[in-house]
Amino acid sequence: MSSDERLDEELMALVRKGDQSIFAELVRRYQNDLFRFCLHYLKDVERSKELTQEAFVRVYVARDRFDDSRRFRPWILCIARNLCLNEIKRKKTVPMESLEEYASTAREASGEILRSSSDGPSEMLAAAERRELLVKALDGLDSDSREIVTLRFFERMQARDIAEIVGSSEGAVRTKLHRILKSLREKYHDLREHV
Template sequence: MYFERVQFSYAHGGPFGGTPEGMNRIPEKRMNDNTECTDEQLMISLCDGDDSALEKIVKRYQNDVFRFCLHYLGEMETAREISQETFLRVFTARDRFDATRPFRPWMLCIARNMCLNIIKRNKVAPMDSLEGLEEASSAASPAWYPATEHPLENVLADERRRALLRLVYELPEDARELLMMRYFEQLSAREIAEVLETTEGAVRTRTHRALNQLRERCVGKLDFLS
């Protein structure tokens, strides 16, 4: 089976950052490497029997899916296993993908459901490890504190990010999940709605409520947010 020979590799010996090195196997069929296909085009090609499409999807998203799973599971090895299992599910469910809808939320919905199954089976709270959550968020690009060219400002921004993350961690589970997707993974309201299988309006309402909860916790604690 093709997928069993796919090897996941993470840049610089870790699952975060950089460009994934890709898989060792050279597929029998390969699309033109000079052509940048959309996710949906890759899925159509995969359904048509082009195994190289799966390789491109894995290379494009393996770090993102790993980080997404780590937000939920808080443990690196388990997150790595579930992220790899997610791509296996993408492969086995390829014929059920609707190419008229965006691929990324569909893939993340698979990852989320698998994470929740692990959480339910192990009877642990989602995002239960703050250390894992901090590690996951350090690989993302939070919209709250973008990097600057000044080293000291970057250090302060990192401290603020960690302090803010601890406050996010104190929020109810559903609020944490929404803020993680919106600000740490930078998904749009529409994409979040696809992942959570709800409406875009519901996502906007719940995100607004979650932000209000976060603001209340920030009062008197994070002066730099004012």
């Protein structure tokens, strides 16, 4: 079986046994995810690259601690998150990028509007307007809530993984997510009324 087909956790078990070269496969698998994840916190491409490297190095250093009954992805994202939060505190910058900026930068770069490929023209416009407002509403959330939104919807993680990353319980994450969406809905409607 090639390393490409193996589960992350199986690769980590081999790394722990001393197969250093296998670690490169994990780096290839996760470097872009991790980099994007760091970029979201730091807004700085070079620093995000550095912290992505650092996260991998810390994973390697802590390889003997990895419990292969758990999943690798939340573990490495948790390490990267801690590094990013430390960096933010160290630099005393505003934590978490403005989601509006996050989305509009992406839009400007691509020249496309937010849309779903299956929509017709009128649905596309409606969806575009809805998402514009949604992005604005997201910016009204506190940074902890935005982080949960990022992990759940941008990184598409389930509550149990988010709980592992942010050091909380699965139930608490679900409750928080529910509250966040409720708050988002109120903000969204307020914005729509003003428009």
